[in-house]
Amino acid sequence: MKKFFWVTLVIGLGIGLIGVYERLTTEHLQANYGSIIPWGLWVALYIYFVGLSAGAFLISSLVYVFQIKKFEPLGKLSVFVALVTLFMALIFIWFDLGHMERAWRVLLTPNFHSMMAWMVWLYTIYFLVLICEAYFLLRSDFLKMGGMWKIFSLGFGSQSSEGIARDRKYVRILGSIGVPLAIMFHGGVGALFGVVSARPYWHSGLYPIIFLISALASGGALITFIFIFIQKDKEKYSELIQSLGQLVLYFLAVDILFNISEILVGLYGAIPHHIEPFLTVMKGPFWWVFWVVQLCVGMMIPVLLLSYPKTKKNISFVFTAVLCVLVGFIGVRLNIVIPALASEEIKGLVEAYRSARFSTYYFPSLMEWLVSVFIISLGIFVFTLGLKFLPLQTKERI
Amino acid sequence: MAEDKDVHNGESLENVFSESIVSRKEFLKLTGLVSLGSLVASFSNVFSKQVEALELNSQKKHRWGMVIDLVRCVNCKACTVSCRSEHKLPPGVVYNPVVEEELGEFPNVRRRWFPKPCFQCEQPPCVPVCPVTATYKRKEDGIVVIDPHKCIGCRYCITACPYGARSFDFGEEYIADKGNDYNHIPSPEWGGVQGVREHGKAPIGTVRKCDFCLHLQDEEGNYTDLPACAKTCMGKAIHFGDFLDPESEVSKLLARRNTIRLKEELGTQPNVYYAL
Numbered sequence A: 001m002k003k004f005f006w007v008t009l010v011i012g013l014g015i016g017l018i019g020v021y022e023r024l025t026t027e028h029l030q031a032n033y034g035s036i037i038p039w040g041l042w043v044a045l046y047i048y049f050v051g052l053s054a055g056a057f058l059i060s061s062l063v064y065v066f067q068i069k070k071f072e073p074l075g076k077l078s079v080f081v082a083l084v085t086l087f088m089a090l091i092f093i094w095f096d097l098g099h100m101e102r103a104w105r106v107l108l109t110p111n112f113h114s115m116m117a118w119m120v121w122l123y124t125i126y127f128l129v130l131i132c133e134a135y136f137l138l139r140s141d142f143l144k145m146g147g148m149w150k151i152f153s154l155g156f157g158s159q160s161s162e163g164i165a166r167d168r169k170y171v172r173i174l175g176s177i178g179v180p181l182a183i184m185f186h187g188g189v190g191a192l193f194g195v196v197s198a199r200p201y202w203h204s205g206l207y208p209i210i211f212l213i214s215a216l217a218s219g220g221a222l223i224t225f226i227f228i229f230i231q232k233d234k235e236k237y238s239e240l241i242q243s244l245g246q247l248v249l250y251f252l253a254v255d256i257l258f259n260i261s262e263i264l265v266g267l268y269g270a271i272p273h274h275i276e277p278f279l280t281v282m283k284g285p286f287w288w289v290f291w292v293v294q295l296c297v298g299m300m301i302p303v304l305l306l307s308y309p310k311t312k313k314n315i316s317f318v319f320t321a322v323l324c325v326l327v328g329f330i331g332v333r334l335n336i337v338i339p340a341l342a343s344e345e346i347k348g349l350v351e352a353y354r355s356a357r358f359s360t361y362y363f364p365s366l367m368e369w370l371v372s373v374f375i376i377s378l379g380i381f382v383f384t385l386g387l388k389f390l391p392l393q394t395k396e397r398i
Numbered sequence B: 001m002a003e004d005k006d007v008h009n010g011e012s013l014e015n016v017f018s019e020s021i022v023s024r025k026e027f028l029k030l031t032g033l034v035s036l037g038s039l040v041a042s043f044s045n046v047f048s049k050q051v052e053a054l055e056l057n058s059q060k061k062h063r064w065g066m067v068i069d070l071v072r073c074v075n076c077k078a079c080t081v082s083c084r085s086e087h088k089l090p091p092g093v094v095y096n097p098v099v100e101e102e103l104g105e106f107p108n109v110r111r112r113w114f115p116k117p118c119f120q121c122e123q124p125p126c127v128p129v130c131p132v133t134a135t136y137k138r139k140e141d142g143i144v145v146i147d148p149h150k151c152i153g154c155r156y157c158i159t160a161c162p163y164g165a166r167s168f169d170f171g172e173e174y175i176a177d178k179g180n181d182y183n184h185i186p187s188p189e190w191g192g193v194q195g196v197r198e199h200g201k202a203p204i205g206t207v208r209k210c211d212f213c214l215h216l217q218d219e220e221g222n223y224t225d226l227p228a229c230a231k232t233c234m235g236k237a238i239h240f241g242d243f244l245d246p247e248s249e250v251s252k253l254l255a256r257r258n259t260i261r262l263k264e265e266l267g268t269q270p271n272v273y274y275a276l
């Protein structure tokens, strides 16, 4: 099992590198997005991972800010997951830029009328807060581990119980700052789409809220998934896993409610051009992403598994349910980004200029898939290393 | 690992927390401050945008625009072609396509068509979304431009334009043979400062659109020649001029003819009118 995992990871990194090479040498030439659908797979995966990060962070705040003791074993893990997923998300969006070397411009010459500038600033601050939080959380452990690890404590901190308590206090302050930050920056990602009034499919005040709720659902699912996956003594934590499953269920239920509202309001609007993206989602060439991936796998199966009394207490069913949520939400993210763009702004534009870049059909190219495989494998790799070497699961070694 | 045990033990955990100086009150204070601050910032930001828009209007020397006479347009697409050769546009980038649609059923059919440049909107939704102010509306004459040296290629502006006027330069080439000079002819945009067209160099990897042939303006901001499309138009359908000058051809046409603008209901106020 372990061997299989590593082999897959190495293969993923290997073939992914081909895509990265292609992307860096031929820029965007081999990508399949164009000028009608300017955003594709990478942007969808970016909001997917950024959502996982915000969700995981908010779960960690249950421990460090709201002090729910039951979730204590998840604390450090969630902070680390939030860091790694944010890192993955940022690489995705970085590869999506036309000029990667100009990314600094958003930080140094921002235009705060743009939601994108807000978003970049907020996630930079959030990133720093996360790093500080991880530092204070782990530095006493680093000291304890001794040797080379002491370097990571940067020469500060102590192992005494006062020292740990002090660190806890810092973590709590940072967490308190981080909570509104995570809400704002992920709400901001939603607003990035929501403010584009040229796309009625996005232009809704519900968007930032939907983004938040879906972040909590998918982030919660990821934490549950990882926790079950790495836990050797699952039975010991079976109660915790159950309540995690219920947490995911609640978030998912609210998310479904918002989505139904969004879709129904959209569909009942009588302006055909505004309804078009909704119909593309349901009846377009990728109807199955909505009906199968998003609805069945992402919502129905997990809701059933997590609410049926027999299955919700069973760890393997909870595991299946959260895995379904994780897969289904990729569909959710794809269906946010692409259908809104897959219609002509002016009727006849696609025929007026014949080019593959002017098409309302989009399927990611091989290069886009390979780059995605690379970034995801890299993320999993970094995460596994962290899990192996960082003191994330202090509890286990008692 | 003795201490680990301590932390794990419920009671001592409580101790750790009760020792913690940050209380619920302080949590509320912290989060409240952060949220309030950003709320104030975002609201004042939105309002300042409107003030800016008003200021912009008073500074204008010209308001360049077009009146496109649809009665005279014969759908020859010479404007599209001349624009491509003027700006040395690569495949996949188009500034002024002629949009067509077929109406009716045989035998009562006809095609309807109109050239569609960027409208240089008075209230351009593409401008505020740019995270780095690479695309902006010129104070002096209202032309909406994209600075190829600043654009990071995020393509947010493409999603925000309600008229599909923007394209991303993917760096495509007409001629497969890389050494062919034609692939590298510099575009005259921005006074040709970008130089030879090469990979990794703007305008490749940036968003591009019609800029009313800005490179044909002299230092005073007057046109030395008509924009390529208006100049080439064989039916004399594309009229170009200054809407602030009441004596200009476009102002007169606007007064005399029945005109429409596309998606008028959005309030973007395009500077391109179609005369019916």
Ligand code: SF4
Pocket: B117, B118, B119, B120, B121, B124, B125, B126, B127, B144, B160, B161, B162, B163, B164, B165, B166, B209, B268
């Ligand atoms: S037509 Fe589109 S690109 Fe041109 S100014 Fe208006 S919104 Fe911007």
Ligand code: SF4
Pocket: B129, B130, B131, B132, B133, B134, B135, B146, B150, B151, B152, B153, B154, B155, B156, B157, B158, B206, B207
């Ligand atoms: S693609 Fe360029 S011009 Fe358009 S919003 Fe992004 S940085 Fe601005």
